[in-house]
Amino acid sequence: MLKIYLEKLLRNKLAIAGAVIIIVLVIIAIFAPVVTMHNPLEGNILERLQAPSKNHFLGTDEIGRDVFSRMIYGSRISISVGIIAVSISLIIGTFLGLISGYFGGKVDSIIMRFVDIMLCFPSFFLILMVIAFLEPNIYNVMIVIGITSWTGLARLVRGETLTIKERDFITAARGLGLRKRRIIFVHILPNVISPILVSSILGVGAAILTESGLSFLGLGVQPPIPSWGNILTSGKDYIHIAWWLSLFPGLAILITVLGWNLLGEGLRDVFDPRTN
Amino acid sequence: MDTILEIKNLSVEYQVGKKIIPALKNVSVSLNRNDSLGIIGESGSGKSTLGLSILDILPKEAKISSGEILFHNQNIFRLNKKELQNLRGGKISVIFQDPLSSLNPVIKISEQLRETLKVHNEDSSDNKIKELLEMVQLGNFDRIKNSYPHQLSGGMRQRIMIAQALASRPEILIADEPTTALDVTIQKEILELLKKLIKEFDLTMIFITHNFGIVYDICSRIAVMYNGEIVEEGKTSEIMKIPKHPYTKALISVIPKAGQKVKKFNVI
Numbered sequence: 032m033l034k035i036y037l038e039k040l041l042r043n044k045l046a047i048a049g050a051v052i053i054i055v056l057v058i059i060a061i062f063a064p065v066v067t068m069h070n071p072l073e074g075n076i077l078e079r080l081q082a083p084s085k086n087h088f089l090g091t092d093e094i095g096r097d098v099f100s101r102m103i104y105g106s107r108i109s110i111s112v113g114i115i116a117v118s119i120s121l122i123i124g125t126f127l128g129l130i131s132g133y134f135g136g137k138v139d140s141i142i143m144r145f146v147d148i149m150l151c152f153p154s155f156f157l158i159l160m161v162i163a164f165l166e167p168n169i170y171n172v173m174i175v176i177g178i179t180s181w182t183g184l185a186r187l188v189r190g191e192t193l194t195i196k197e198r199d200f201i202t203a204a205r206g207l208g209l210r211k212r213r214i215i216f217v218h219i220l221p222n223v224i225s226p227i228l229v230s231s232i233l234g235v236g237a238a239i240l241t242e243s244g245l246s247f248l249g250l251g252v253q254p255p256i257p258s259w260g261n262i263l264t265s266g267k268d269y270i271h272i273a274w275w276l277s278l279f280p281g282l283a284i285l286i287t288v289l290g291w292n293l294l295g296e297g298l299r300d301v302f303d304p305r306t307n
Numbered sequence: 308m309d310t311i312l313e314i315k316n317l318s319v320e321y322q323v324g325k326k327i328i329p330a331l332k333n334v335s336v337s338l339n340r341n342d343s344l345g346i347i348g349e350s351g352s353g354k355s356t357l358g359l360s361i362l363d364i365l366p367k368e369a370k371i372s373s374g375e376i377l378f379h380n381q382n383i384f385r386l387n388k389k390e391l392q393n394l395r396g397g398k399i400s401v402i403f404q405d406p407l408s409s410l411n412p413v414i415k416i417s418e419q420l421r422e423t424l425k426v427h428n429e430d431s432s433d434n435k436i437k438e439l440l441e442m443v444q445l446g447n448f449d450r451i452k453n454s455y456p457h458q459l460s461g462g463m464r465q466r467i468m469i470a471q472a473l474a475s476r477p478e479i480l481i482a483d484e485p486t487t488a489l490d491v492t493i494q495k496e497i498l499e500l501l502k503k504l505i506k507e508f509d510l511t512m513i514f515i516t517h518n519f520g521i522v523y524d525i526c527s528r529i530a531v532m533y534n535g536e537i538v539e540e541g542k543t544s545e546i547m548k549i550p551k552h553p554y555t556k557a558l559i560s561v562i563p564k565a566g567q568k569v570k571k572f573n574v575i
Contacts, residue, residue, distance in 0.1 A: 199405060202364060205362075205364045206400070207472075208392040208393065208394070208426050
C-alpha cells in the first residue's frame with residue numbers, strides 16, 4: 032500500500048519540487064550556525080544598509096546586521112511555527128471531527144455550531160484579538176494559530192467519518208464487541224488519514240504566512256529575534272534605498288509557502304483513487 | 308430441548324426524515340440448542356434487521372419499539388455495556404454478506420484477527436491465529452499474515468470472516484447472506500465449511516438468506532419473512548412439502564432442480 036503511494040508520489044514532479052524545497056529549507060534551518068558567517072543579532076553600524084556583496088550575500092539592514100544570517104535564523108522560526116501550530120490544530124480538529132461524526136446527534140450539533148461561530152470571525156482578526164490579550168511571543172503565536180485553525184479540518188474529518196461509519200466493517204467491528212474508543216481510533220482514524228495529511232501539509236504553508244503577517248504587524252516574533260515577517264517590517268521604511276531588505280524575505284516566504292502547497296497538492300493527487 | 312434464544316414480539320422501526328417505516332412487526336421466534344434456523348425472505352423483508360437486532364447493533368435510525376430478545380433467559384436490551392460487549396462476538400457472532408466491505412481495508416488480516424481474540428481475552432499469539440486460519444482451510448499463513456483484505460480473493464476473505472466470528476467459540480452464529488456475494492463454486496465450498504464447523508463447534512445457527520436451495524441444504528427449520536413479519540415457520544422438510552403462504556410457494560417454485568427440463572424463455 033505504502034509502496035504504491037510512494038511510487039505515485041515519485042512520479043508527481045510538482046510534489047517532488049515541493050518536497051525538495053522543504054527538505055532544503057529544513058536542512059538550512061538545522062545547520063544555521065554552519066551556513067552563516069555573521070551573528071544575526073549583532074551588526075556593525077558603520078556597515079548599515081549595504082547592498083548585497085561578497086561579504087554580505089543579501090546586504091545589511093538599517094543597523095548593519097547581515098540580512099542573510101537573519102533570514103537563515105528566521106527560517107527556524109517560520110518552520111517551527113508552521114509545524115507546531117499545525118500539529119496543535121491537527122490534534123484538536125481530528126479529535127473533534129471524529130467525535131462529532133461518530134456520535135452525531137447533540138454532540139455533533141454542539142461541536143459543529145461552535146465551528147460555525149469560529150468561522151464567522153475572520154481568522155486573522157481572531158488571532159489578533161487573542162494575541163492582544165496575551166504577550167506577543169513565538170510560543171503564543173504557535174498556540175494561537177493552532178487553536179484558531181482547526182475548524183476546517185474538524186469539518187473535513189467529520190464528513191469523512193460520516194461516510195466511513197456507515198461501512199459494513201464498522202458494523203462488523205461493533206458486532207465483534209469492540210469498544211467505541213477502539214472503533215473510532217483504530218478502525219475509523221486510519222481510513223480518514225489521507226485527507227487529514229493533505230489538509231495539514233497545506234495548513235503548514237498557511238500557518239507560515241500567518242506568522243509572517245503577525246510578525247510584520249509587530250504582534251508575532253519580537254525584534255531583535257529575526258523572523259521573515261519582522262525583517263520585512265524594518266525593510267518597508269527603506270524600500271526606496273535598500274530594496275534587498277524587502278525583496279529577499281518576501282521571496283523566502285513565497286518559496287516556502289509554495290513548497291508546502293506543492294507538496295500538499297501533490298499528495299492530494301497521490302491519494303486520489305481516480306488518478307493512476 | 309433447551310431454548311437458548313427467544314425473540315418475543317419484536318418490532319423495529321426506521322426513522323427516515325419524518326417518516327417512520329416499520330421494518331419488523333411483532334416478530335416472535337425461538338431457537339433451541341443446535342438448531343439451525345433459516346430466515347428467508349426477499350430484500351427489504353426485515354431479515355437482516357432481525358439479525359442485527361439480536362446483537363443490538365442496529366444503525367442509529369432504527370428504533371426498537373417493542374419486544375424483547377432473551378438469550379439464556381436474559382433480555383439483551385437490559386444488559387450493561389460490559390455484558391453486551393462480551394455477548395457481541397463472544398457468545399453470539401455474526402458473518403456479513405460482503406466479505407470485502409466487512410473487513411477494515413487499512414488493517415492487516417492478522418491484526419484484525421488478533422484484535423478479536425484480544426477483545427475476548429483469548430490467546431492472541433501467532434500460533435493461535437495460524438490455528439484459526441487452518442480451521443477455515445487457509446493454509447498459507449505466512450502470506451496471509453501480512454496481507455491486507457484487498458489482496459485476497461472473495462472466498463478467502465469470507466473464510467477470514469468466519470475465522471474471526473468463531474475466534475471466541477460462540478454459542479450462536481448468525482450468518483447474514485454469507486454466500487450471496489460469492490461465485491457459485493466458492494459458495495459451495497463456504498457452505499461445506501460452515502456445515503463442518505457447525506458440527507465441530509456445536510453451534511446454533513441462524514442463516515439469513517434469500518436462497519431456498521441453501522436453506523434446504525443447511526437448515527433444520529425455516530422461518531419465512533415477508534414485509535417485516537414471519538409468515539410461516541416450521542421444519543424444513545414440512546415447509547418444502549406443503550408451503551402455505553403464497554410467497555413461500557413462489558420461492559420454492561424458482562429453485563432449479565436437477566433433471567428437470569428448463570422451460571424455454573419466450574423471446575419476442
